[in-house]
Amino acid sequence: MKNRYSFGGDEHLFVECDESMSLEAFFKSLSMTNAVRDSQIRGVTEICPANASFQIKFNPDIIRPGDMLREVQAIESAASKTDPVIATRIIEIPVFYQDPWTHETLMRFRERHQDPQATDIEYAARINNYATVDDFIAAHAGSPWFVSMVGFVAGLPFMYQMVDRPRQIQVPKYLRPRTDTPKLTIGYGGCFSCIYSVRGAGGYQMFGITPMPIFDPEQKTSYLRDFMVFFRPGDIVKFKPIGREEYDHTVEEVAAGRFAPAISDVTFDLREFQKDIDGYNAKLEGMINGR
């Protein structure tokens, strides 16, 4: 896995760690971006990690593009020796699968879908060889997910399923993107799950909705008072299926400032994870709220 370097105009250095998605590629991107941050290269203005690549915005009036490239290339070999271990957190996200709001929206955009006769989740279950939608939901909520990128729009997490590749869910995006997606929709495209932080256009399949806000520009939500964006790259997420009653209740609790997401600090070691994926995940899940 060797980096590919390219310039995005005169202000961006674009670095692809791997063409394919994997946790190894993500960790390489993460360790490179951490190393670039630590090295405090003059002229760097933004460091943006992505799933299997990253981007550095720089001011070419301060550092010549060629020098920028050499500085980052010099970091590559050191960064590749970094242990793939991070101190992070695991968060439980309640999800109301097959909710009425995403259902209403997906019905409005049926002509843009691969399978207009089915719902998004029925389609996803079928093409991933699950006998029933319930089996599919059990798989989606059955393993943790790794936040491998935050972006697209404000605070939207891309999440990578923490199972071995043959078990990973894959679905195509809509044939043509929708012009509307409800806020807090749980989406799916390619091998990534996401949570739409705001209402707007989108091309990911829609499976459900969470009552838990993840972006609040007014910073009124109790757990978003310090910063308006909830997710950070490296966060680990576990979905918890809930029904209408708990959904409504949680919405009320959030509005009243009483809702606190279940979060625990954890250390994630990619090598340990790969030795025993299911066992490692079970340990991680056990740490949510110390249960």
Place this chain on the structure above:
Amino acid sequence: MAAKVLNPGLSTTVQDLGRPGYFHLGIPMGGAMDRLALRAANLIVGNDEGAAGLEAVFIGPQLEFTRDALIAVTGADMPIKLDGEEKPSWTGLNVKSGQVLSFGFLKTGARIYIAIAGGIDVPIALGSRSTYPIGALGGFKGRAIAKGDELPVGNATSGKEGRSVPEALRRRPGMPAELRVLPGLYWHRVTEQSHQNFFDDQWKVAPEADRMGYRFRGGRPLQFVERDQPFGAGSDPSNIVDSCYPYGSIQVPGGTEPIILHRDAVSGGGYFMVGTVVSADMDLIGQLQPNTPTRFVKVDMDGALKARADRAALLDRIRSVFN
């Protein structure tokens, strides 16, 4: 407050020079699409170059001033009226309390910039007053201005009527518009023939053109180099594993219609990109109307840096008029 909105125009937002530092969380830099025009408007009225002004696209707003003010309008060519009387653009104008600023029909360009001495004094959000409507962040209550809004203006420092940016220093797109592009990113995904076609063909700005991105039509579709799609990328040959998107990067979903991401860019996604418009030409895109014929002009990094230096020199010449 200093200006009451009688009519907001089509989409008029408070913008300054943006909020760098949050793109890694999906919050774009934002700010004036035509930065040079906003800087010039601020210089004319004696503001800091980065003070917040109004950016109006295609249709100007109608504003009633509730106190005396010094203003300037730059950018697109759109007749400026004070109580119905036409006034010069790119020039400092005294406005009396009670007077109404309005605009005629757009002639050329796409966006005007209205600077008011003292600057639009909305609260600062993440270091900037720029409006990011999708995130309901910054600007006037996180949205475009609306009828009945009362815009707060800060205290003016200096500045006097009649100062103006000379015609020769007002930068406008040519016809056809020419945008300089540094090929790169996923340029290798399309064939040699498509490399050539992309720069040979004449494109046209599509109706889907806004602060987030400008779409173009009319050139030949790009042909992809065959490959097995990498895991996680998606099945279309134009798909990649979702990556960051540079400002100015040109993605071509399905290989058909290039989209140049602008100041309110999405920070990443799953479409391959053929290259990036050089930073010096980003201002020009903000002045393109739908249907404007456009050529992409290939440059290397030296060309991109030369363009950057030329633009910086132009800004310095504008500054020297006011110092």
